[in-house]
Amino acid sequence: MSQLETFYNVMRRQGITRRSFLKYCSLTAAALGLGPAFAPRIAHAMETKERTPVLWLHGLECTCCSESFIRSAHPLVKDVVLSMISLDYDDTLMASAGHQAEAILEETIQKYKGKYILAVEGNPPLNEDGMFCIVGGKPFLDQLKHAAKDAAAIIAWGSCASWGCVQAAKPNPTQAVPIHKVIKDKPIIKVPGCPPIAEVMTGVITYMLTFGRVPELDRQGRPKMFYSQRIHDKCYRRPHFDAGQFVEQWDDEGARKGYCLYKVGCKGPTTYNACSTVRWNEGTSFPIQAGHGCIGCSEDGFWDKGSFYDRLTDIKQFGIEKNADEIGMTVAGGVGAAIAAHAAASAVKRAQHKGEQE
């Protein structure tokens, strides 16, 4: 692609006549309550505003983010890829391969310095100079740094790019790190999840294209519009939680009645994501609705917190691997025994010295 298509080009390519295009611009101006003078300005903007080039890199990952992305219903992913953005490089979706593909990457970087969006799926391993992930004969780490240098903004797709995910789980032999550990001078939008919800992915892109800016982010760099509340806050089973009605074990009466999955380890109360509102597959369902607790896949280090089926999760610091109650009860038990022994010794001592004091 030598010249980036404008939105006008895209509409023409899809069979819309110039006459229809100009009508559309007039109607849009009228609908927005703008005067007739604005119709040509809208037309001019549509004719000159280029589609935003997007480079989509793949590091250590499983492609579940891409799989999720291509199932977006609102907007349809075909509209995103073919009309809204100019997806210049995505080695799993693009037609070209090999040197040809790498040449396009280079071309986009050179031509649209500071204008393109870099989307990163997966993350770079740092061990052995990054040799655990090679793209085009070079470590992914190099490609990432190279492409990030001139990007306008970076989207970290999924838990891999945002937190590290499974390849960064203990003991992390490849030393895989989330991308914010490598790139520190660019705005990074984290869209965690394993994978993230399709509509959340396309929603973030749509926002950036529509408003030309990065969406409002929370403390950890996630878009507030999708990640400001926990699954628990909007869960349809929440009334059962408040009532104290739980699934005690799989297949019990509570499970059949759709009670709260808190006691079987649901991580909804500690997981920030939009599953309980946006849901999955065109809003069909989400894990809790299917009867399984949330595993907290959009949270940092979710692989390293012990079982998915325990409410009290493990502490892995200081070489221990027990939950808070196991540690606490052991310590309290030990202190209790020590107190009993000390009290007995004190009583004996006091009895011995009773005579001496008078």
Add this chain to the structure above:
Amino acid sequence: MTSTVEKKELVDNHRDGTKKELVRKQTAVYVYEAPLRLWHWVTVLSVLTLCVTGYFIGVPLPTQPGEASENFLMGYIRFAHFTAGYVVTIAFIGRIYWAIVGNSHARELFYPKVFRKAWWKEVWHEIRWYSFIEKTPKKYVGHNPLAQLGMFVLFVLGIIFMIVTGFALYSEGLGQGSWADVMFGWVIPLFGQSQDVHTWHRVGMWWIITFIMIHVYVAIREDIMSRQSLISTMISGWRMFKDDKPD
């Protein structure tokens, strides 16, 4: 404030088997002022509430029968937990204020004099007393240095940790931009994620429970074996000394 009470005691005379009246002078010092005592007992009640409700938030009670609309058990437990959390925090802020405006004993809790050699010497003396090596303990109007150290590490640091992590978790319910989120929301990424804060908040509960066990035991033991009153002091405010020997 110091006053002396004369305490009469009947002591057996071993030589002729008669009883002799012995007059002992007891010195009493006003140590704990009313706001401080009030703070102590308010904290006792709210911390107990927090431990019990907190335990059942992590490990809930058995499932309630009937419709969800007829029950609100977890809701009530969490309400009690949050309310007690507010009470303990406000009381603690009041306690810090009292450390500034109250008498000198009100300040002991917050700064153990760790930079003084003599203080450490007395800590060592107390450790020896607790190890049954010293025959007699020293007299203290306020806390003995070992008690100060224990109070500071186990209680003051413990309660601050619980307040900070507690309100960080509370901010998750209040939502982003709430006062709790603005003040304590940064704690969550510091620990990693919300689940980690939950876990450490629960470890903190056991820390506080361990403190309570040691605190209650030591108070009872000191009340019996030391040379001053302990338990009644936190009720009346007056420290009674059992003898008039120096130190």
